[in-house]
Amino acid sequence: MRRRPPGYTRHMPSRPPSADRLALRDRFLTEAARDLLAHDRRLAGLAVEVTFDGGVAHVRGEVADERPLMLLRELIGRLDGVYAVWDWVRVAGREPVVLDLGCGEVKQDPAHIGVDVRPTKAVDVVADVSAGLPFRTGSADRVFAVHVLEHLPDYLPLLAEIRRVLRPGGLLHVLAPWWRHVNAVADPTHVRLIDVQTIKNICRMASFRALHAGCDGATVFADLQPVGDRHGPAWDAEWEAVHLSRFFD
DSSP: OOOOOTTOOTTOOSSOOOHHHHHHHHHHHHHHHHHHHHHOGGGTTOEEEEEEETTEEEEEEEESSHHHHHHHHHHHHTSTTOOEEEEEEEETTBOOOEEEETOTTOOSSTTSEEEESSOOTTOSEEOOGGGOOOSOTTOEEEEEEESOGGGOSOOHHHHHHHHHHEEEEEEEEEEEEBTTSHHHHHSTTOOOOBOHHHHHHHHHHHTEEEEEEEEOSSEEEEEEEETTOTTSOOOOHHHHHHHHTTTOO
């Protein structure tokens, strides 16, 4: 029997889905999310809208407090084909503060605070994220690190800084090229290879909990929350193992 390499996941896609399939699946997932909001009594009255783009849920609207929002995130994340859950939801009337690290020329959303070492039209704060984040402790609701970690020889200090600036209930969204896809090695500025199993060890070494993690055959996605966050799900050790078995060996 042929041996599988360490970290191999049986169900890892061999290639990304086609654009046509992604568009059709996004339509299906958007309708499934509408059904959740319409028929799950635990979500009754939530003034939010959920749409999908490339398998990533985009949640917008307003909630009175974060508990139903976290439940909605969990339920959406259970749907097959969901790679990540991103939200821009006002909580008790307050707009979220979102940092977009290494944003380059384009932020993930125009309302984000763009951070990059090179000044561009998208950059609001010029800073080298590998040298620390120029933001107050507990000042950010969400942090996006999209195609950032693979450029850093050591990204654990950055993850510690992200933990520091996230307020209670805050989340980190990570995207990185999957190590088996050509995008991971085509860019000579990439110095790290990322797999879904890498996310597992990021959680262990940097004290994050994976709310969601996945790979579409080209990109690794992860939604992470600091361990010990009192706003996070109250899992015991057994249930946490059950939850994480969806993503990690």
